[in-house]
Amino acid sequence: xxxxxxxxxxxxxxxxxxxxxxxxxxxxxxxxxxxxxxxxxxxxxxxxxxxxxxxxxxxxxxxxxxxxxxxxxxxxxxxxxxxxxxxxxxxxxxxxxxxxxxxxxxxxxxxxxxxxxxxxxxxxxxxxxxxxxxxxxxxxxxxxxxxxxxxxxxxxxxxxxxxxxxxxxxxxxxxxxxxxxxxxxxxxxxxxxxxxxxxxxxxxxxxxxxxxxxxxxxxx
Amino acid sequence: xxxxxxxxxxxxxxxxxxxxxxxxxxxxxxxxxxxxxxxxxxxxxxxxxxxxxxxxxxxxxxxxxxxxxxxxxxxxxxxxxxxxxxxxxxxxxxxxxxxxx
Amino acid sequence: xxxxxxxxxxxxxxxxxxxxxxxxxxxxxxxxxxxxxxxxxxxxxxxxxxxxxxxxxxxxxxxxxxxxxxxxxxxxxxxxxxxxxx
Amino acid sequence: xxxxxxxxxxxxxxxxxxxxxxxxxxxxxxxxxxxxxxxxxxxxxxxxxxxxxxxxxxxxxxxxxxxxxxxxxxxxxxxxxxxxxxxxxxxxxxxxxxxxxxxxxxxxxxxxxxxxxxxxxxxxxxxxxxxxxxxxxxxxxxxxxxxxxxxxxxxxxxxxxxxxxxxxxxxxxxxxxxxxxxxxxxxxxxxxxxxxxxxxxxxxxxxxxxxxxxxxxxxxxxxxxxxxxxxxxxxxxxxxxxxxxxxxxxxxxxxxxxxxxxxxxxxxxxxxxxxxxxxxxxxxxxxxxxxxxxxxxxxxxxxxxxxxxxxxxxxxxxxxxxxxxxxxxxxxxxxxxxxxxxxxxxxxxxxxxxxxxxxxxxxxxxxxxxxxxxxxxxxxxxxxxxxxxxxxxxxxxxxxxxxxxxxxxxxxxxxxxxxxxxxxxxxxxxxxxxxxxxxxxxxxxxxxxxxxxxxxxxxxxxxxxxxxxxxxxxxxxxxxxxxxxx
Numbered sequence: 001x002x003x004x005x006x007x008x009x010x011x012x013x014x015x016x017x018x019x020x021x022x023x024x025x026x027x028x029x030x031x032x033x034x035x036x037x038x039x040x041x042x043x044x045x046x047x048x049x050x051x052x053x054x055x056x057x058x059x060x061x062x063x064x065x066x067x068x069x070x071x072x073x074x075x076x077x078x079x080x081x082x083x084x085x086x087x088x089x090x091x092x093x094x095x096x097x098x099x100x101x102x103x104x105x106x107x108x109x110x111x112x113x114x115x116x117x118x119x120x121x122x123x124x125x126x127x128x129x130x131x132x133x134x135x136x137x138x139x140x141x142x143x144x145x146x147x148x149x150x151x152x153x154x155x156x157x158x159x160x161x162x163x164x165x166x167x168x169x170x171x172x173x174x175x176x177x178x179x180x181x182x183x184x185x186x187x188x189x190x191x192x193x194x195x196x197x198x199x200x201x202x203x204x205x206x207x208x209x210x211x212x213x214x215x216x217x218x219x220x
Numbered sequence: 221x222x223x224x225x226x227x228x229x230x231x232x233x234x235x236x237x238x239x240x241x242x243x244x245x246x247x248x249x250x251x252x253x254x255x256x257x258x259x260x261x262x263x264x265x266x267x268x269x270x271x272x273x274x275x276x277x278x279x280x281x282x283x284x285x286x287x288x289x290x291x292x293x294x295x296x297x298x299x300x301x302x303x304x305x306x307x308x309x310x311x312x313x314x315x316x317x318x319x320x321x
Numbered sequence: 322x323x324x325x326x327x328x329x330x331x332x333x334x335x336x337x338x339x340x341x342x343x344x345x346x347x348x349x350x351x352x353x354x355x356x357x358x359x360x361x362x363x364x365x366x367x368x369x370x371x372x373x374x375x376x377x378x379x380x381x382x383x384x385x386x387x388x389x390x391x392x393x394x395x396x397x398x399x400x401x402x403x404x405x406x407x
Numbered sequence: 408x409x410x411x412x413x414x415x416x417x418x419x420x421x422x423x424x425x426x427x428x429x430x431x432x433x434x435x436x437x438x439x440x441x442x443x444x445x446x447x448x449x450x451x452x453x454x455x456x457x458x459x460x461x462x463x464x465x466x467x468x469x470x471x472x473x474x475x476x477x478x479x480x481x482x483x484x485x486x487x488x489x490x491x492x493x494x495x496x497x498x499x500x501x502x503x504x505x506x507x508x509x510x511x512x513x514x515x516x517x518x519x520x521x522x523x524x525x526x527x528x529x530x531x532x533x534x535x536x537x538x539x540x541x542x543x544x545x546x547x548x549x550x551x552x553x554x555x556x557x558x559x560x561x562x563x564x565x566x567x568x569x570x571x572x573x574x575x576x577x578x579x580x581x582x583x584x585x586x587x588x589x590x591x592x593x594x595x596x597x598x599x600x601x602x603x604x605x606x607x608x609x610x611x612x613x614x615x616x617x618x619x620x621x622x623x624x625x626x627x628x629x630x631x632x633x634x635x636x637x638x639x640x641x642x643x644x645x646x647x648x649x650x651x652x653x654x655x656x657x658x659x660x661x662x663x664x665x666x667x668x669x670x671x672x673x674x675x676x677x678x679x680x681x682x683x684x685x686x687x688x689x690x691x692x693x694x695x696x697x698x699x700x701x702x703x704x705x706x707x708x709x710x711x712x713x714x715x716x717x718x719x720x721x722x723x724x725x726x727x728x729x730x731x732x733x734x735x736x737x738x739x740x741x742x743x744x745x746x747x748x749x750x751x752x753x754x755x756x757x758x759x760x761x762x763x764x765x766x767x768x769x770x771x772x773x774x775x776x777x778x779x780x781x782x783x784x785x786x787x788x789x790x791x792x793x794x795x796x797x798x799x800x801x802x803x804x805x806x807x808x809x810x811x812x813x814x815x816x817x818x819x820x821x822x823x824x825x826x827x828x829x830x831x832x833x834x835x836x837x838x839x840x841x842x843x844x845x846x847x848x849x850x851x852x853x854x855x856x857x858x859x860x861x862x863x864x865x866x867x868x869x870x871x872x873x874x875x876x877x878x879x880x881x882x883x884x885x886x887x888x889x890x891x892x893x
Contacts, residue, residue: 009240017233023618034477035276035277051278061470069289071531076524080303080572131385138385214300216392249351255587267371267374269594269597285377291386292386294557299393301572304564306396309573314576
């Protein structure tokens with residue numbers, strides 16, 4: 001890229017920044033106040049934590065598509081990793097990391113369970129729980145206690161997209177009743193918990209998969 | 221000036237920095253890093269602007285959670301493609317546009 | 322005023338780490354700067370009363386993305402070494 | 408409960424997601440039959456939805472029963488309906504083609520990765536497009552844009568050679584930069600109005616805050632980048648020209664139309680007042696795209712590159728409508744007809760390019776010599792698709808260009824009409840370049856691999872449909888009279 005073009009990009013970036021800052025400092029008060037609406041409908045949402053209510057009820061359709069994005073990225077990633085030789089022979093590594101991992105991982109799994117349970121009424125939920133599960137897998141891998149993944153078998157594939165399929169099944173069942181993702185008020189809490197359990201497992205596998213399908217095969 | 225507004229301004233600067241980085245830096249890994257900065261900037265603006273009068277708005281929180289997951293998905297796909305490109309051709313930069321034809 | 326000072330300092334730290342991520346010559350350092358940036362973002366989300374995002378940012382934004390990036394830098398390095406056909 | 412009729416629209420999102428997921432579980436390379444069955448069902452549902460739309464008017468579906476602005480609304484009107492019809496119809500034909508294409512061992516030489524992962528990725532792609540056409544919520548649209556972008560990139564890269572991966576990376580980075588700009592626009596809109604539901608947002612008036620004008624600019628540029636309007640076209644030819652033929656067909660016929668639709672939707676709705684003042688700009692860029700794309704198509708060495716540059720040029724016509732938009736609706740009709748006929752014709756053209764590639768193993772235009780006598784059906788299909796792109800009667804392309812010239816002349820703006828006519832002549836030049844080469848006599852008659860007849864006839868069917876569309880086009884365009892539900 002030549003010098004003039006670079007200068008133009010820098011100049012344009014500066015101009016954009018100035019305009020944006022000027023714009024946001026001059027913003028009027030918005031006409032619609034969603035927080036009040038969220039608070040008003042919270043009792044009917046099946047959960048008491050507002051963010052979870054938005055994520056899985058009011059805007060649950062976004063979340064459905066978002067899980068699809070994650071599953072899609074994993075499929076695209078699998079298409080890029082050629083089959084490879086994975087070594088499964090254990091080799092003595094440095095002892096500190098495995099020890100740490102053995103302590104850390106049960107703690108991480110417990111926290112994932114807590115986050116999943118907590119999500120209904122306080123910060124937490126399927127996304128954070130799944131992410132913590134994935135982090136546990138990454139730690140195990142770095143401690144050479146868990147191999148990188150090669151081609152997934154059918155069971156793992158089902159686990160990877162199972163959360164999405166479960167979410168779809170609930171969505172389809174509710175749509176057959178008339179409206180997409182309209183939970184009957186008395187079942188809302190149960191259905192959201194069901195979806196969240198499925199999502200926790202699948203998100204954990206998907207997020208871990210993004211790392212483990214890509215990671216350098218480390219000798220165990 | 222509320223916290224929300226401070227972080228919205230920081231978000232603007234992060235967004236612009238990331239956008240310029242995506243356009244100007246040749247190494248693909250830097251472009252991926254720059255994309256993540258740009259995304260974080262947009263998230264900060266979304267939440268910061270919504271909370272500029274000090275209240276808490278759960279709707280943008282949920283949107284940013286969605287955005288973070290989308291960003292990590294995109295980052296992982298980009299890294300997979302970068303590693304594949306590097307394995308096939310040894311390159312870590314995109315060729316000049318003129319060389320594509 | 323204390324909190325506004327903290328916000329401004331954190332904002333400067335965010336921008337500084339972001340600049341380092343892009344400007345530092347070494348790729349490993351760039352990724353480490355990015356992880357630091359992610360951890361600072363966790364603080365920013367906490368300041369914005371967004372504990373859900375802070376949790377996700379810590380686990381995904383800084384943690385998983387950081388691990389992915391570090392692994393990829395290592396991968397690119399290993400393959401660049403002469404005589405390495407891995 | 409909020410809908411008098413049982414609503415089929417959301418199924419158009421759930422179905423492709425479901426068969427994409429199931430195809431992935433089934434395993435690499437499997438799921439073709441599932442995908443075909445799912446897409447056939449989607450096509451039937453779309454036809455039913457169109458019939459309901461004509462008799463009952465526009466449709467709104469409040470997801471979760473909440474309704475905007477708390478929840479997300481889906482909305483169908485005539486414009487989104489035409490795009491849904493195009494999407495399901497082209498996808499169905501391309502999938503029949505793809506099933507035959509990817510079972511052949513010689514597919515693209517390196518079709519292995521593409522064959523293994525085509526069906527799940529295509530399912531996600533289709534779900535993304537349907538979700539985009541149905542969505543009436545700016546943030547939800549952001550998620551559909553990301554789903555669409557990543558699916559398209561995955562499909563381009565799945566072939567797995569260096570050129571494809573490089574093209575996919577460039578596509579991905581452009582797509583992510585554009586999504587980021589779009590998301591910033593959404594953030595600014597939410598900050599200004601406190602909602603992202605299209606139905607709850609006021610039209611952007613002259614006294615709108617600066618943030619909203621910036622949001623319009625950011626989202627506009629983002630969508631032009633994703634639609635590859637000149638000068639943002641640089642990523643398209645390597646991605647569309649380098650992917651396996653069925654993927655190229657989906658991308659060129661459908662994916663760029665989805666972002667064009669969104670640009671048009673926001674330009675006609677939310678940002679309409681601003682749009683009117685700078686409508687000449689997309690028109691000007693569209694004209695430049697027509698000349699630049701056609702010129703590059705004339706010079707291209709490889710057939711698929713030629714067809715890809717033709718897409719750059721033909722996308723230009725879509726943007727000529729903006730300076731001509733008027734209450735008479737002619738320009739809008741022209742734009743929709745151009746999107747439909749180009750979608751059918753361009754899919755057919757990439758499919759014929761795939762046939763040539765499979766039988767000869769080569770993709771150079773020069774290698775087409777003598778193909779006419781040996782692959783008459785495919786060459787005829789290419790010619791028919793060319794007729795549509797040139798805009799000869801009675802094709803859909805003719806109707807589109809006729810409406811566009813009509814709109815220009817009705818407003819006394821001869822310049823735009825001249826661009827349309829000049830573009831048609833340039834198109835004729837590059838189409839004839841291929842056809843003439845196919846009829847060239849040649850000494851060497853290299854052995855041609857046998858090719859499944861399905862490949863030839865699906866391409867032919869789409870090409871023929873693009874021509875016949877001109878005869879029934881006005882009836883299709885009646886759908887545009889169906890307005891949005893309140």
